Amino acid sequence: MNLNIENLNKCYGELCVFNQLNLDLKDVKSVALIGPSGEGKTTLLRLIADLETADSGSISFNRNHKGMVFQLQNLFPHLTALQNIVLPLTKVHNVEKKDAEQQAIQLLQRFKLSEHANKKPAQLSGGQQQRIAICRAVATNPDILLFDEPTSALDPEYTAEVLDLIAELRGEGMEIIFVTHEMGFARQIADRILFVADGGISFNGIADDFFGEAAPQRVKDFLGKVLKYN
Ligand SMILES: Nc1ncnc2c1ncn2[C@@H]1O[C@H](COP(=O)(O)OP(=O)(O)OP(=O)(O)O)[C@@H](O)[C@H]1O
Ligand SMILES: [Mg+2]
Numbered sequence: 001m002n003l004n005i006e007n008l009n010k011c012y013g014e015l016c017v018f019n020q021l022n023l024d025l026k027d028v029k030s031v032a033l034i035g036p037s038g039e040g041k042t043t044l045l046r047l048i049a050d051l052e053t054a055d056s057g058s059i060s061f062n063r064n065h066k067g068m069v070f071q072l073q074n075l076f077p078h079l080t081a082l083q084n085i086v087l088p089l090t091k092v093h094n095v096e097k098k099d100a101e102q103q104a105i106q107l108l109q110r111f112k113l114s115e116h117a118n119k120k121p122a123q124l125s126g127g128q129q130q131r132i133a134i135c136r137a138v139a140t141n142p143d144i145l146l147f148d149e150p151t152s153a154l155d156p157e158y159t160a161e162v163l164d165l166i167a168e169l170r171g172e173g174m175e176i177i178f179v180t181h182e183m184g185f186a187r188q189i190a191d192r193i194l195f196v197a198d199g200g201i202s203f204n205g206i207a208d209d210f211f212g213e214a215a216p217q218r219v220k221d222f223l224g225k226v227l228k229y230n
Contacts, residue, residue, distance in 0.1 A: 001025065001027075001028055001029070001031075001061070001062060001063050001144060001175050001177075002025065002026050002027065002028075002060075002061070002062045003023065003024075003025040003028075003048065003059075003060070003061050003062075003063075004023070004024050004025075004058075004059070004060045004061075005021055005022060005023040005024075005057065005058070005059050005060075006022055006057055006058050007020050007021070007022065007056070007057040007058070008020070008021040008022075008047070008054045008056070008057030008058070008059065009021075009054060009055045009056045009057055010040075010043060010047065010052070010054050010055055011055055016199065017039075017040040017043045017199070018040060018043070018044070018054075018199055018200060019199040019200065020057075020200070021044075021057070021199075021200045021201065022200075023194070023201055023204065025192060028191060028192045029170075029175050029176075029191055030170055030175065030176045030177075030178075030189055030190050030191050030192070031176070031177045031178070031190060031191075031192045031193075031194060032177075032178055032179075032180055032186035032189070032190035032192070032193045032194070032207075033045060033177065033178070033179045033180075033194050033196055034179075034180065034181075034183075034186060034193060034194070034195055034196070034210075034222075035195050035196035035197045035222070036197055036222060039196050039197045039198070040196050040197075040199075041148075041179040041196045042148055042179065044194075044196055045146055045148050045177065045179055047059060048061060048066075048146065048177065049066050049068055049146050050066075051068075063143040063144040063175070064143060065140070065141070065142045065143045065144075066142055066143065066144055066145075066146055067137030067138060067140060067142035067144070067145045067146070068137060068145075068146045068147075068148075069130070069133050069134055069137050069145065069146070069147045069148070069150050070133075070148050070149075070150075071148060071149050071150070071152055071153050074133055075121040075129055075132060075133055075136075076121075077120065077121050077122065078120070079120065080117065080118050080119060080120055081108070081113070081116050081117055081118070081119055081120075081121075081124065081128075081132045082101070082104050082105070082108065082117040082118060084121075084132060084133075084136055085100075085103075085104035085107065085108070085132070085135055085136045085139050086100045086101055086104050088136060088139070088140060089103065089104070089139055089140065092140070093140055100139075103139055104117075104135075104139060105117065107135045107138060107139055108135060111131060111134075111135055111165060111168075113128070113131055113132065113135065116128055116132065125158055126153060126154045126155065126158050127154055127155075127157075127158025127159070127161045127162055128158075130150060130151070130154065130158070130162045131161065131162060131165050134150070134162070134165055134166070134169075138169065138174075143175070144174075144175040144176065144177065145166075145169065145174055145175070145176050145177075146176075146177050146178070147166065147176065147177070147178035147179065147180075148178075148179045149179050149180060149181065150162055150166065150178065150180075151163060151180075151182060152181060159182070163182065163185050166178070166185075166189070167185075167188070167189055170189055176189075178190075181226060183211075183223070183226060183227060183230070184230075186207065187207045187210075187211060188207075190207055191206065191207075192204070192205070192206065193205060193206070193207055193210040195210070195216075195218070195219050195222070197218060197222075198218070202216065202218055202219075203215065203216055203218075203219050211223065
């Protein structure tokens with residue numbers, strides 16, 4: 001991906017989340033957004049996804065078709081897993097119902113979720129629901145997948161299976177931007193880490209530098225807190 005943000009300002013009323021934000025990413029494949037709560041990770045992801053508009057400044061992104069996966073509970077509760085994947089294909093992407101079903105069945109097979117095809121979300125574990133949500137995003141054949149804390153609502157045992165799926169997609173060449181508190185995952189998967197804090201991006205670099213001795217004090221303080229019990 002190539003992503004360029006220039007002089008971006010974003011406020012909610014009195015609260016300004018980003019003040020003259022600048023970012024230039026060229027030929028990056030996977031980006032982790034990390035930072036303290038309430039500092040703007042979700043806002044930045046939503047700006048990149050065109051779900052939010054900036055007050056001023058510009059965003060230029062060479063990825064048009066974005067698939068988005070949120071924390072949890074974004075499946076339609078009254079539809080089965082299969083129908084959840086089929087619906088956006090037929091309604092938004094104008095795929096014939098038969099073809100959409102075929103695609104959905106193949107995707108569920110590929111990710112070893114076939115046995116859940118006819119279950120509704122309430123009959124699935126959090127990890128299964130989240131993997132179905134990822135299948136739904138993948139089904140539309142996006143240029144990039146955007147994840148906002150895809151595992152933060154999950155029990156630890158389900159977290160790994162969702163992260164494995166994301167890693168698998170990345171391994172197949174899918175580009176990703178993800179907000180995460182899973183430091184080990186970010187370290188393994190991200191070829192760029194952005195630390196979102198203090199009205200902007202206060203670190204932009206590779207994982208070895210983010211987790212290394214030369215990281216800014218602000219990053220070290222943050223990592224000291226989140227890695228305390230790891
Ligand atoms: N729609 C909104 N209206 C008003 N304020 C908002 C809105 N969305 C976010 N905010 C505020 O903007 C700031 C940044 O929020 P954001 O959700 O981007 O943070 P975050 O880094 O994703 O936090 P978390 O780690 O808790 O998810 C927060 O102070 C939040 O309260
Ligand atoms: Mg958030």
